[in-house]
Amino acid sequence: MRRTSSLPDMSPPRxxxxxxxxxxxxxxxxxxxxxxxxxxxRTIELLGLLAFALRSFTNIPQFLEVVPxxxxxxxxxxxxxxxxxxxxxxxxxxxxxxxxxxxxxxxVSALQGGLVACEDTGTLESLLLQVLGEGYTVHTVAVLGRExxxxxxxxxxxxxTWDDLQxxxxxxxxxxxxxxxxxxxxxxxxxxxxxxxxxLEIGAEIQRQLLPLVCPDLPGVSLAARCWTANRxxxxxxxFIPLEKGTRWGxxxxxxxxxxVPAGLLATMTRGMLRxxxxxxxxxxxxxxxxxxxxxxxxxxxxxxxxxxxAEYDPxxxxxxxxxxxxxxxxxxxARQGSLxxxxxxxxxxxxDGDSQYEEGRVRLQPGDVVVVYTDGLTEAMGANGDxxxxxxxxxxxxxxxxxATQASEVLEAVLAAVRDFVGDRxxxxxxxxxxxxxQS
Numbered sequence: 001m002r003r004t005s006s007l008p009d010m011s012p013p014r015x016x017x018x019x020x021x022x023x024x025x026x027x028x029x030x031x032x033x034x035x036x037x038x039x040x041x042r043t044i045e046l047l048g049l050l051a052f053a054l055r056s057f058t059n060i061p062q063f064l065e066v067v068p069x070x071x072x073x074x075x076x077x078x079x080x081x082x083x084x085x086x087x088x089x090x091x092x093x094x095x096x097x098x099x100x101x102x103x104x105x106x107x108v109s110a111l112q113g114g115l116v117a118c119e120d121t122g123t124l125e126s127l128l129l130q131v132l133g134e135g136y137t138v139h140t141v142a143v144l145g146r147e148x149x150x151x152x153x154x155x156x157x158x159x160x161t162w163d164d165l166q167x168x169x170x171x172x173x174x175x176x177x178x179x180x181x182x183x184x185x186x187x188x189x190x191x192x193x194x195x196x197x198x199x200l201e202i203g204a205e206i207q208r209q210l211l212p213l214v215c216p217d218l219p220g221v222s223l224a225a226r227c228w229t230a231n232r233x234x235x236x237x238x239x240f241i242p243l244e245k246g247t248r249w250g251x252x253x254x255x256x257x258x259x260x261v262p263a264g265l266l267a268t269m270t271r272g273m274l275r276x277x278x279x280x281x282x283x284x285x286x287x288x289x290x291x292x293x294x295x296x297x298x299x300x301x302x303x304x305x306x307x308x309x310x311a312e313y314d315p316x317x318x319x320x321x322x323x324x325x326x327x328x329x330x331x332x333x334x335a336r337q338g339s340l341x342x343x344x345x346x347x348x349x350x351x352x353d354g355d356s357q358y359e360e361g362r363v364r365l366q367p368g369d370v371v372v373v374y375t376d377g378l379t380e381a382m383g384a385n386g387d388x389x390x391x392x393x394x395x396x397x398x399x400x401x402x403x404x405a406t407q408a409s410e411v412l413e414a415v416l417a418a419v420r421d422f423v424g425d426r427x428x429x430x431x432x433x434x435x436x437x438x439x440q441s
Contacts, residue, residue: 047173072098077157083151094151128154143177144174218249239275241279243278250310253435288358305349319364320363332369333370347359370402372436397414408438
């Protein structure tokens with residue numbers, strides 16, 4: 001027996017799905033159409049058939065099934081086999097072809113059984129020659145990809161002649177095979193990414209639909225709100241909750257720690273649970289306490305927290321009652337005084353401690369007053385120089401626009417324009433949300 005090989009070290013193999021030694025209809029077509037005649041013409045046409053199979057077949061098993069018979073024809077060998085390295089580090093017999101059908105059945109059974117025990121290249125070569133028996137010559141070449149070993153392509157025969165041209169042809173077939181495997185895997189990755197993108201887009205659409213489509217029409221008040229997400233699904237949320245048949249309104253702005261899908265799911269859950277607690281008729285501080293108790297176990301298991309500013313406004317009395325769960329304080333523009341004041345109340349993050357207590361504040365708004373509730377993504381927006389927008393810039397913007405604004409939307413648009421000018425072309429690094437309430441004159 002004689003053997004030649006260019007095998008590098010490899011991981012322990014394992015059997016894969018059973019290949020069909022008889023071949024498929026595509027295999028039969030290509031092998032029966034394989035040309036005969038002078039060697040150079042036959043070589044060119046067989047390589048053309050292999051290239052045709054590579055670009056034509058829609059799934060990789062079809063292509064890999066064609067590789068062994070065309071390899072045998074191209075090299076004038078009695079048979080050939082293809083071993084492919086799985087993602088689990090084990091080898092599987094992906095394709096086999098032999099002119100001797102009895103040998104084919106014997107080969108497939110013995111080789112699959114032996115691959116389970118193969119631990120290195122030496123035992124693999126020994127297995128190949130053991131299955132074939134005396135008088136056979138085996139030529140093996142590694143199937144390589146950009147990231148390394150993908151498998152092995154083997155040809156065999158009795159008294160098989162071997163020269164540099166055959167070695168180059170076997171290498172060329174192995175390279176085409178490697179390209180096919182890599183293309184298939186890349187296509188699978190792209191397909192998974194497309195599915196994930198569609199799912200994310202569906203999630204983003206659901207989240208957008210759960211936010212208020214329009215601001216409610218409150219007597220004597222104009223409202224404006226906007227939410228931008230750093231990713232398609234974000235962790236910010238806001239809501240307007242009608243209380244006592246719309247005689248009072250709950251106003252909430254929340255921010256779940258983190259971004260993306262996990263934060264988005266918790267933000268959606270927060271909105272639903274907050275509505276349930278607020279509709280019980282509790283005051284803002286008591287509503288936050290009840291919400292924290294209800295969400296604590298879920299947030300603790302997910303290792304996440306959220307901040308939340310929740311207020312209730314009575315249009316008849318113009319009284320704004322509020323509680324704060326470690327959220328950035330709201331900013332209150334007092335028209336008569338011509339100054340800004342923070343609206344804050346003591347309280348910890350939702351989900352930090354199941355027994356947290358929350359304080360409550362209360363102010364009476366006057367005509368021309370403006371209240372802005374926002375998430376920290378707005379003040380932490382990064383500029384071109386690496387500095388942040390910060391509260392000072394937000395205050396300066398509000399001090400400039402609030403005295404002349406007649407609608408909440410004017411204030412909101414001025415804030416957005418200031419942030420956009422500051423950030424420039426840089427993408428948002430965090431979700432940003434702002435809700436503006438203005439008492440009409």
